[in-house]
Amino acid sequence: MKPGIVNACEGLAFVKASKGGLGVTMARGHGFVIRKLDQDRFGNSRWSAPVYFYVSQMGIGLSAGYETSESIIALMSFSSVMHFVAGHSVMGTDLGLMSTEGAMSGVPAGTFGRNSHMDVQADNTSASFCYSLSQGLLANVSITGTGTHPDKVLNDKLYGEGTLLADVLQGKTDTWHEMHTLYRQIADTGRKALM
Template sequence: MTEASEPAQGPFARTSHVYEFTEPEDSSVTKHLDDDAHWASELITKLVSIGGDDAMRPGIVNACEGLAFVRASKGGLGLTIARGSGFVIRKLDQDRFGNSRWSAPVYFNVSQLGFGVALGFESADSVLALMSYSSIMRFTHDNTAVGTDLGLVTTDGAISGVPAGTFGRTSHMDVQADNTNTVFAYSVSSGLLVNLSINGTETSPNHTLNKKLYGNNASMADVLNGKIQTFRELLPLYRKISDTARQALP
């Protein structure tokens, strides 16, 4: 295990957060972690900078308790079945300057109906902003139905009737107080922001990959609660999240 101080970034930085790093149990997944961290960082950049009312607002990133990153694609000709994968991380702490510390990732698989693939999208990358502890921990359970077990709001307001992007214009505290059981979904396909319904989509932990990362006996709840060290390869993503959240500060 190694320790490193993650320097606080940006003009509001006043503190630093210390991460404890470990090496994966299976070294073959190191590149997987590195690739996923850079992909997720680029996805945040796309969703925030793409513009328009449906863009992901820095205020959502600042207010959320966790983030899930998902890649999904059409699973059959003419069908609305999607298959995919992703990972979820939890915010462990955050100071008033927007500097935050995040957990190691828990990987999951995506199946069942959803992701609006009947609308002509062959594939999509999505970020789910999780506004409560309970919504994060759902990803440690088998067969969690996104949109029923989780209070999902897509960018077209699939459940609440309110476009998710508009919530990013409210204050940090307003988002936390009014939408604690909500999950906001933002998706991009072929470089364009798209309104995708992911109601009915099921997630289950990717037990094979999680065991490679943490061994056979690790609890995924412990991973998300910060009781298990994270990986150095995730630092670019952690920095991107903190940098994005700080954009919401006055």
């Protein structure tokens, strides 16, 4: 991921998904999203605790194969981050060997090896940059529908039943020690843009 994107983004979503099919494609995955709370002039950022979500997708068209992907999606607007709290569904298109559905859907783009792509929403107000590592091969030309929804059971277990997930992403809930390694790696990436 380019360091400048880390500094410019509002949030980051981390997704692991599996996708496959023959004619009809199905994808399932899960992940978490964090929001940047503030950033100093040296590239040091403070991040929210994670909100966990799951994704599902179904497509109809010409497809064959199977792939698994691990992706990071740089969310460039506040509303993009909050989509993961509310849950939403989108329609998209998969073409050739590379998925081109909106990165906002939560299902990563992927081919073999490394891949990156940009998605601009229909209203052209927010771009999302998706970076994926994929294994397998999926040839796909299909129309897809994707749903992204918060993982209520896991979020309730972590933050307590009734906790508003929007408050978690606003920084009103403390994160935990195990996340600090990830936050340090993100900060190191962001500082490279300022050198």
